[in-house]
Amino acid sequence: MKKSILITGGAGFIGSHLVKLFVNKYPDYTIVNLDSLTYAGNLENLKEIEEKDNYHFEKVDLLDEKGLEEVFKKHQITDVVHLAAESHVDRSISDPLAFVKTNVIGTVNLLNAAKTSWKKLDGHLFYHVSTDEVYGSLDDGGFFLETTAYDPQSPYSASKASSDHFVRAYANTYGMKTVISNCSNNYGPNQFPEKLIPLCINNIRNRKALPVYGKGENVRDWLYVEDHAAAIDVIFHNGTTGETYNIGGWNEWKNIDIVTLLCEIVDRKLGREEGESAKLITFVKDRAGHDLRYAIDAGKLEKELGWKPSLQFEEGIEKTVDWYLANEEWLKNVTSGEYQKYYDEYYE
Ligand code: NAD
Ligand code: TYD
Numbered sequence: 285m286k287k288s289i290l291i292t293g294g295a296g297f298i299g300s301h302l303v304k305l306f307v308n309k310y311p312d313y314t315i316v317n318l319d320s321l322t323y324a325g326n327l328e329n330l331k332e333i334e335e336k337d338n339y340h341f342e343k344v345d346l347l348d349e350k351g352l353e354e355v356f357k358k359h360q361i362t363d364v365v366h367l368a369a370e371s372h373v374d375r376s377i378s379d380p381l382a383f384v385k386t387n388v389i390g391t392v393n394l395l396n397a398a399k400t401s402w403k404k405l406d407g408h409l410f411y412h413v414s415t416d417e418v419y420g421s422l423d424d425g426g427f428f429l430e431t432t433a434y435d436p437q438s439p440y441s442a443s444k445a446s447s448d449h450f451v452r453a454y455a456n457t458y459g460m461k462t463v464i465s466n467c468s469n470n471y472g473p474n475q476f477p478e479k480l481i482p483l484c485i486n487n488i489r490n491r492k493a494l495p496v497y498g499k500g501e502n503v504r505d506w507l508y509v510e511d512h513a514a515a516i517d518v519i520f521h522n523g524t525t526g527e528t529y530n531i532g533g534w535n536e537w538k539n540i541d542i543v544t545l546l547c548e549i550v551d552r553k554l555g556r557e558e559g560e561s562a563k564l565i566t567f568v569k570d571r572a573g574h575d576l577r578y579a580i581d582a583g584k585l586e587k588e589l590g591w592k593p594s595l596q597f598e599e600g601i602e603k604t605v606d607w608y609l610a611n612e613e614w615l616k617n618v619t620s621g622e623y624q625k626y627y628d629e630y631y632e
Contacts, residue, residue, distance in 0.1 A: 285407065288314040290361045292346070292394065293368030295325035297475040298413070301513040302365065307333045309517070314338050316359045318352075319368060320345040326618055329474045346390025349397070356401035363409045364398055365520060366391065369444070372478050373417075376440035377572055387443035388450070395454045405460050411520055412451045412464045416505070416530065417441035419466070421575035428466070429581050430528045437575055455526055463523045465516065467531040468580045472509035472600065473607040477615060480504075481601075484543050485608040486615055488550040488561045498570035500540025503577040507533035508600035511593045518591045529589070532580025535597045540565075549605050 289306065293299040294317030307315045315338055319325045333339050340359065344351040346368055355361065369387045370376065376383045395410065402408045419428040420435030436445040448464055455462040471481045484494050515531045523529060547561035586592045595603075608615065 285362055286312065286314070288316065288359050288362050290316045290318055290355065290359070290364045292318045292364070292366045293325070294341075295319040295321055295327055295329060296367065296371070297324070297329075297472075298470055298509055298512055299367040300326075300329035300474055301472070301509050302367070302516055303330060303339070304333050305510075305513045305517060307336050307339045311338055314340065314359060316340045316342060316355065316361065318342045318344050318355055322370075323618075324371065324476045326474075326614075328614060328617065346386055346393055349393050352393055352397035353400060356397050361398070361401060362407075363411070363520075364394065365411045365413065365516065366394055367413045369447075370440070372476075373438050373440045374478070374571065376438055376443070380439035380443075383439050383443040384446075387440075388446045391447035392450050395450060395460070399454065399458055399460060402460075405458065408461060409520070409525065410451065410454070410460055410462045411516070412448060412462065413516065414448050414464055414466045415441065415444050416466050416468045416532065416578050416580050417575065418445040418448060419578075422577040422579055424577070427579045427581035428530060430466075430530050430584055437573055441575075461525040463519060463525055463527055463529070465519055465529045465531050466580075467512050467515070468505035468507050468533060468578055470509045470512050471506050472604050473611070474614075475509070477619060480539065480542065481506075481546065481604065482608060482615075484546045485550060485605055486619075488547055488564065489554070489609065489612075491561075491564065493566040494543055494547075494561075494564045495566055495568045496540055496543055497568060497574060499567065500538060500543065501576075502539050502574060503536050503579070504539070504542075505532045505534070505536050505579050506542075506597060507531065507535065507593060508595045508597075508604075511595055514594065515585065515591050518589050519585070522589050524588075529585045530580045530582050531585060531591075532582040533593050533597070534580075534582065535593070536577075536579055537597075545601065546605065549602065550609070553605060553609060
């Protein structure tokens with residue numbers, strides 16, 4: 285059967301890289317991008333492939349059950365890669381219900397649409413793209429493994445953990461073929477500037493304060509977004525159904541060290557005096573319930589499917605800074621409108 289793959293959240297950060305990869309790499313597949321275009325979804329991210337014959341866009345909300353069913357019927361969807369979500373921890377703290385609606389109810393709606401549309405569940409795959417945050421917070425030692433017990437600590441991670449459980453429940457109860465991957469923090473072009481790295485690059489350029497939560501001691505494991513998309517490609521095609529795969533960069537950084545590094549890189553690229561932007565670093569009130577450390581053991585994915593990160597962090601972060609400095613217009617566009625109010629309230 286010719287593949288017709290529904291990628292949800294394809295106008296967002298990771299989804300747009302995945303859509304571009306699949307549309308270009310698999311001209312025989314039909315790729316349908318379903319996205320409701322929230323503040324985080326931007327079709328500008330997909331300009332380079334929007335005219336391709338094997339690409340289609342459907343503006344549908346995960347909460348619109350009928351709309352989902354129609355998309356499955358219209359495009360004879362054979363497989364799903366589900367990324368659409370509310371994705372920002374700080375927003376989940378101020379509005380948890382929005383995360384329950386999209387991440388939990390939206391995922392169940394999508395599972396139902398797939399179950400209804402796929403008369404025989406064999407031969408179809410429902411791939412859920414999830415986060416390492418479902419495992420909770422680590423102290424100084426150890427790594428998250430696929431067998432680590434779920435222990436979500438924020439409304440965001442609780443909603444993603446819940447959606448993971450629903451995906452597994454549909455596999456167990458109805459025999460749906462599913463796979464889940466849990467990835468560490470991504471960085472790269474097209475990330476909405478509410479997240480640490482693009483927010484800091486943008487603020488450094490505009491000589492605005494760089495808000496570092498608490499003492500900046502929290503640790504994240506960073507992976508270049510195209511490496512994440514490549515991992516999803518490998519798991520989608522070669523992963524074992526029913527399995528979970530952890531994806532990570534083996535690349536842990538304290539927040540303060542990342543922010544300091546970004547100051548150095550931007551100063552160098554903009555010809556500013558050494559140390560100039562570091563003066564913008566401002567320690568602010570810590571995030572409520574702030575997870576101390578995330579760190580992924582991605583050994584299973586490497587051993588079983590041969591994937592490992594291709595890009596060194598030093599190279600990836602230079603590319604990322606270059607992209608944001610060259611795409612001021614993109615930043616202006618995405619931070620106008622609805623987001624502006626949020627930005628003003630939280631960061632000014
Ligand atoms: P993003 O916020 O950049 O994009 C989310 C996309 O989903 C947007 O295009 C938005 O319009 C769409 N969307 C939101 N609500 C919707 C709804 N109700 N109906 C239809 N579309 C809707 O997110 P991202 O950073 O690209 O993350 C994508 C996925 O990867 C998420 O599931 C996230 O949990 C997961 N993930 C992200 C990271 C990360 O570092 N960003 C790491 C691991 C896993
Ligand atoms: P973020 O990019 O929001 O991703 P996540 O919370 O999913 O890990 O934040 C990354 C880290 O940076 C996290 O420890 C919170 C911290 N942070 C700041 O210190 N200042 C900021 O302005 C933001 C957005 C995040």
